[in-house]
Amino acid sequence: MSDTAAKPELPDHLSVDPRSPHYNAAIVEFDIGIRFNDKERFDVEEYCISEGWIKVPVGRKVDRQGRPLTIKLKGKVESFYK
Structure with missing residues (x-):
């Protein structure tokens, strides 16, 4: 069987x-790759393909709850299984 057949x-x-x-x-447990403007990114926190944006952390800055601050970048977004 192909490994991609079991992946949602x-x-x-x-x-x-x-x-x-x-x-x-169920999806996050797999190794997912994100290609943004034809370059693979490894620091993506969230993405939306139809709206064309990704959220990435801004350096080491954190908010009051200790979560990383993120910035939204717009462009061509593609997601794939590695």
Whole structure:
């Protein structure tokens, strides 16, 4: 059997934060790659393909709860299984 047959289809909007409504534990357990403007990114916290944006952390800055501050970058977004 092919390894891709057991993997669910990647959603349009996905987050790695368990508190987010766009978090999906079944998908996040797989190794997912994000290509942003034809360059692979390894620091993506959240993405939306249809709206064309990703959220990435801003250095080491954190908010009051200790979560990293993020910035939204707009461009061409592609997601894939590694």
